[in-house]
Structure formats: C-alpha cells, structure tokens
Amino acid sequence: MATTAVIDEKEKRNLWGGGAEPLRASYGKLMMWFFLLSDALSFSGLLITYGLSRFAHNAYTGKIADFVPSGNYWPVPEKVFTHIPFTHNPYPLVFVGIMTFILIMSSVTMVLAVEAGHRMDKEEVLKWMLWTIIGGAAFLGCQAWEWTIFIVGDKGRMIADGTTFFGANLHHNEYGPTLFADLFFFITGFHGTHVLSGVIINMIVFYNVAIGTYERVGHYEMVEKVGLYWHFVDLVWVFVFTFFYLV
C-alpha cells in the first residue's frame, strides 16, 4: 500500500513539475482556448442582454400573419428579416439561413486545412485555407447587405413625434422598440468584427503557409490555432442564429 502511494505521488509531481505538458496541448493552443472562453463570456453578456431586453418588453400576442411593427411590443424576427438580394418578395429568414450555411461550410474547409497540416501537405493546406478565406469574405459581404437592408428600411412606421421613420439607427427603428435595433447592431456587429479579424488572421497564416514558414518550423500548429478561433466564430453564429433570428 505504502509503495503504491509513493509511486502515485512521484508520477503526479513529474506531470505537473515542469518540462511536461499535463494537458497534452501546447502553450499557444491552451492560451487560445482560454481566450475563447473569455470571448464566450463576452458574447454571452450580449446575448443575455438581448434576452433581458426582450423579457422586459411586452410580447406580440396576435397571429403571426397579422403582425404589424410597433414600439409597444417586441417584433417577431421572421417578420423583420424577410429580404433576400435582387427581389422584393418576402422570403423570411432565407438570407440568414444562407449566411449560416456559408459559415458552416467555411468551418468545414478550415478543419480540412488543419487535417492537411497534420500531414505536412502544404498544397492542400493552401487550398483549404483559401476556401476558408473566401467563405469568410462571402459571409461578410452578406452581412454588409443585411445591415444595409436593415438601416435603409422598407415600409416605415410612425414614431412618437408623428413622423414616419424608415429603417433603423440607434435612436429609432421601424421594426419595434429602440433596443431591438440597438442589439441587432451590437450583437451582429460584434460577431462581424470577429469574422473580419478571423479573415485577416487567416490571410496572414495563408501567406505564412505559402512562403513555407511552417514547413521550416516543422509543424502547422498555427493553422490549428487560427482554426480554433474560426470555429468559435462559427459557434457564436449558431447561437446568434437561434436567439436573434429563430426564437
């Protein structure tokens, strides 16, 4: 008995005594994980604020088909986000569905880049990184379009001072209470900033792969780290999609 205890103690000290990787992940990867954890808390703060604001306003109780925007109750998202480019017919949530699909696909190409990196296959890493960058840029383009539609507005709504207000800014919007548009800008904006920085970091890593930096270093761990960040951005969008657009 005594001997086993001594051996356990020794092994424990070896694992956490330095020179080993007790979590079997490198310093860089660990720090990326803990950064993402803190970023998850930031996004939670924003999305929970949305929940609080929504619960602090009256809910729309009528039939969805008869929905008319008003400052007195929270809007039904599928009645707000109905536009897709190049047509004026209403297609509720289709555009945001396409955006979700784009981001999921770019996440897939990112994992494929990481997989290629494990095999030291530079050409494949380059190919999949490029697709990831294209996917990210496409998502950003869609988001720019979405914001433009939201800001320009459609039918307009009479506001308190008796004038008809079109679209949205931080003070007024035609869709519902002020906070609805404010949170739209803050939440999708904060997420969009993450996508933008992700695309820029992806481009830098792509450049480094192309000039053979990681081949010289002997591993493609940087692709893995930027991959973690990119998947996290995708993960946040999954939550934004549900809690901003679906519920």
Added chain:
Amino acid sequence: MGHGHHTTAHAPQVLPKDKEKIKKIWMTALILAVVTAIEFLLAFTMERGSLLTSIFVLLTFVKSFYIVGEFMHLKYEAKTLIWSIVIPTLFIVWLVVALLVEGNAILYFRNLWQWYAGLAK
C-alpha cells in the same frame, strides 16, 4: 521509407490522406446542415411557444456539441482541459436565469407604472 522520392532537399514527407478522418469531418458537416434545416423548417411549421423555444435551444446545443467536440477537437483533448473549458461556461447558465427573471420583473413594474399613470389622468 519513401525517402528516395524526395525531389527537394528540405520538403518534408507528405503523409497520405486519412480517409476515415476526412469522412468524419464531412459527416459532422452534414449533421450541422441537417439540424439547421430542421430548425428552419420548424420555425415555419410549428406554433410559437415554450415548446418550440425549448426545441431550438436543444438543437443549438446539439450543434455546439459537434462544433466544439469534433471541429475544435475538444472531445479528444485531456480530461483536465475539457473540464477547465466546460465548467466555467456553467456560470453562463446562472446569468441567463438571473437576467431573464430580472427582465420579467422590469416588464411587470413598467406595466404597473403605466396602469398608475392611466389612473392619474
């Protein structure tokens, strides 16, 4: 093995594709796409209410499980690493409950105030 095929002195050995791994990646992608499609379908076919909201929340967690577990590879990391990421996120659950209850209270007092203001007129 295979060292004779090197054309340049510094190019490292490129390993062959792991078919199983790549298949798994695409399967995960398929699951994510299908779950999103189901959510989309339910948004237009089901009556809005707490049941639909619960289904959405559940499906969102299914998707996050696949993204974090498979794509971010957390499922295959050391147990200690998994728990040091997962346990802190549990605090978020508390914040959700606390602030939603708070939101309800704000609505209650807002409507109460409007009712009073109406009486005073």
